[in-house]
Amino acid sequence: MNGQLLKVENLTKHYPLGTGFLNKTVPVVRAVEDVSFSVEAGETLCIVGESGCGKSTVARLLMRLVEPTGGRVLIDGTDIAGLKTHELRASRRRMQMVFQDPYSSLNPRLTAGQIITEPVENFERLSRKQRQALAADLLRKVGMRPGMMHRFPSEFSGGQRQRLGIARALALQPSLIIADEAVSALDVSVQAQILNLLLDLQQEMGLAFVFISHDLGVVEHIGHRVAVMYLGRIVELAPCEALFANPVHPYTEALIAAAPVPDPTRVRLEVPVEGEVPSPVNPPSGCAFHPRCPLAVDRCRIEVPPLVPMADGRVVACHVRAPAADTSGRPVAAASSSLTVG
Amino acid sequence: MSLLSASAEAAPKGRLQLSGLPRLARRHPLVFIGGGLLALLIILALAAPLYASDPLNLYPFKRLQPLSAEMWLGSDNLGRDVFARTAFGARISLLVGLTSAASTVLTGLLVGIIAGYNRRFDSIAMRIMDGLMSIPTILLALALVSLTGAGIGILIVAITITHTPGTARLVRSVVLGVRERPYVEAALCGGARLPKVLWRHILPSTIPALMIQSANLCASAIMTEAGLSFLGVGVPPEIPSWGNMISSSRLYLPIAPWSVFAPGICLAVTVLAVNLLGDGLRDLFDPRATRRR
Numbered sequence: 052m053n054g055q056l057l058k059v060e061n062l063t064k065h066y067p068l069g070t071g072f073l074n075k076t077v078p079v080v081r082a083v084e085d086v087s088f089s090v091e092a093g094e095t096l097c098i099v100g101e102s103g104c105g106k107s108t109v110a111r112l113l114m115r116l117v118e119p120t121g122g123r124v125l126i127d128g129t130d131i132a133g134l135k136t137h138e139l140r141a142s143r144r145r146m147q148m149v150f151q152d153p154y155s156s157l158n159p160r161l162t163a164g165q166i167i168t169e170p171v172e173n174f175e176r177l178s179r180k181q182r183q184a185l186a187a188d189l190l191r192k193v194g195m196r197p198g199m200m201h202r203f204p205s206e207f208s209g210g211q212r213q214r215l216g217i218a219r220a221l222a223l224q225p226s227l228i229i230a231d232e233a234v235s236a237l238d239v240s241v242q243a244q245i246l247n248l249l250l251d252l253q254q255e256m257g258l259a260f261v262f263i264s265h266d267l268g269v270v271e272h273i274g275h276r277v278a279v280m281y282l283g284r285i286v287e288l289a290p291c292e293a294l295f296a297n298p299v300h301p302y303t304e305a306l307i308a309a310a311p312v313p314d315p316t317r318v319r320l321e322v323p324v325e326g327e328v329p330s331p332v333n334p335p336s337g338c339a340f341h342p343r344c345p346l347a348v349d350r351c352r353i354e355v356p357p358l359v360p361m362a363d364g365r366v367v368a369c370h371v372r373a374p375a376a377d378t379s380g381r382p383v384a385a386a387s388s389s390l391t392v393g
Numbered sequence: 394m395s396l397l398s399a400s401a402e403a404a405p406k407g408r409l410q411l412s413g414l415p416r417l418a419r420r421h422p423l424v425f426i427g428g429g430l431l432a433l434l435i436i437l438a439l440a441a442p443l444y445a446s447d448p449l450n451l452y453p454f455k456r457l458q459p460l461s462a463e464m465w466l467g468s469d470n471l472g473r474d475v476f477a478r479t480a481f482g483a484r485i486s487l488l489v490g491l492t493s494a495a496s497t498v499l500t501g502l503l504v505g506i507i508a509g510y511n512r513r514f515d516s517i518a519m520r521i522m523d524g525l526m527s528i529p530t531i532l533l534a535l536a537l538v539s540l541t542g543a544g545i546g547i548l549i550v551a552i553t554i555t556h557t558p559g560t561a562r563l564v565r566s567v568v569l570g571v572r573e574r575p576y577v578e579a580a581l582c583g584g585a586r587l588p589k590v591l592w593r594h595i596l597p598s599t600i601p602a603l604m605i606q607s608a609n610l611c612a613s614a615i616m617t618e619a620g621l622s623f624l625g626v627g628v629p630p631e632i633p634s635w636g637n638m639i640s641s642s643r644l645y646l647p648i649a650p651w652s653v654f655a656p657g658i659c660l661a662v663t664v665l666a667v668n669l670l671g672d673g674l675r676d677l678f679d680p681r682a683t684r685r686r
Binding site: 144223 | 574578579581586593597598678
């Protein structure tokens with residue numbers, strides 16, 4: 052198993068616009084395009100990017116809530132895309148999800164206890180006593196009182212509800228939890244509590260996380276490795292400290308420069324990134340970022356940059372900063388911004 | 394059930410813990426009143442032979458009599474006892490109303506839930522529903538009767554067929570709204586099988602709308618029965634039902650209002666009871682409403 056829990060290969064999702072009943076060619080939204088990464092046991096991989104860059108679609112593809120257009124999602128070496136319904140159910144035990152909105156992700160008609168024990172009851176019959184013991188145990192794990200199991204979601208605060216969402220995800224004792232913007236709907240003080248809870252659980256149970264967020268402060272706090280997405284593609288994937296200390300891709304640079312820093316004396320890097328995110332229905336040719344990129348050269352407009360491994364273990368997709376191996380076959384390891392390829 | 398027991402355990406301490414009917418009456422008075430009223434009407438209908446005279450007896454010399462000790466609610470244009478006819482009429486009206494509402498809701502729920510969840514079934518079933526929707530109830534009933542002969546059964550079938558599309562569409566629209574909810578996706582992520590997701594997470598959301606729909610269906614079925622009986626498709630005119638009493642006595646409304654009012658008021662009370670019960674059950678299935686009581 053060599054510690055590799057989740058492996059994603061060339062994952063792609065296109066959403067057709069309309070049904071294409073009469074006109075054969077339907078325009079598609081390229082939500083996720085050729086995304087590959089892996090997650091090791093006990094590790095936190097963060098996926099960051101602007102709204103609409105495909106982060107959440109990746110999460111839904113990983114859970115197979117939507118069918119991928121192409122590519123593979125391997126959990127412990129099993130491709131979940133090929134699984135039948137009953138096999139897929141078995142794979143659910145390995146991987147669970149915490150949802151973004153703590154209000155709509157809990158069924159308002161069920162009690163807290165019923166909600167958090169439901170995943171276990173999908174797989175085995177529980178007696179009333181067992182169910183209560185399980186609910187109490189799960190509630191304690193997420194820092195809530197067991198007595199709360201009889202209450203309905205509407206009686207809890209946002210932070211408590213998110214704790215319930217986490218308890219539900221823990222119920223099946225998965226090795227990987229996918230958190231899709233799990234704290235972005237919460238107040239900042241509550242965010243910190245939930246993040247610390249997740250970190251504690253990770254230490255205690257050796258959980259791996261795929262943590263999807265647009266909040267770089269959160270990502271810096273909990274991530275081991277960070278994948279930056281732009282318009283459905285990963286543009287840079289790097290160890291967390293390295294990424295924040297020394298962003299290579301111009302988009303990463305702009306993203307980090309744009310994040311607010313609670314230090315008025317710090318001089319902020321001015322990276323001129325103009326314009327809007329282009330439409331994923333009709334993405335720009337070549338590198339999707341080239342219309343907004345201050346470094347763009349001719350090649351960026353023509354050729355999609357591949358992810359090129361660099362010396363410090365990161366991969367970057369940029370013709371300028373990380374030019375791909377030439378005919379010599381040796382990747383260029385230095386991050387040189389002046390290098391252009393003709 | 395678990396919903397009830399769970400909320401009882403969480404009830405504030407020191408308050409008298411009631412159980413059974415009294416607790417239902419306190420927590421959900423609408424269910425209690427509506428259900429009680431409906432039960433009373435059904436009992437009165439079933440027990441009609443015990444307290445009312447023969448509804449078919451004609452007293453030609455006592456036509457259009459006002460209320461009296463002899464005939465409590467007066468008599469109609471043929472000198473029949475309005476009280477007896479109202480009591481016996483309840484049997485047919487309640488039977489037709491409740492059975493058609495129940496069968497319509499069940500078929501509509503089944504079609505609607507599957508259509509809401511399965512695209513392929515949806516496109517076929519909804520076209521069929523569109524077709525059924527365009528058939529007038531009365532025409533369908535007349536056609537069916539010409540095949541099999543008049544009867545209450547045929548009436549119920551006709552009402553069910555023509556009213557199912559509306560209910561199915563209602564359910565489908567609720568299901569389409571709910572199926573994308575994160576808690577439904579969360580249930581799937583938790584490894585729930587589809588039938589369980591439908592039953593536990595989607596079906597309960599359709600209940601509020603269905604409760605209101607069934608109350609309307611019940612009332613409209615009772616009136617449709619009247620119209621069809623009037624055309625000779627339902628029950629024969631001498632057999633009383635609230636509907637045919639109203640339709641045959643309406644000509645005499647200025648001189649003998651009681652002959653219309655008696656069945657009319659009963660009909661109104663029935664519809665009220667069904668509506669109260671519907672509202673109450675809707676609250677019962679809505680945790681936010683129950684907890685505030």
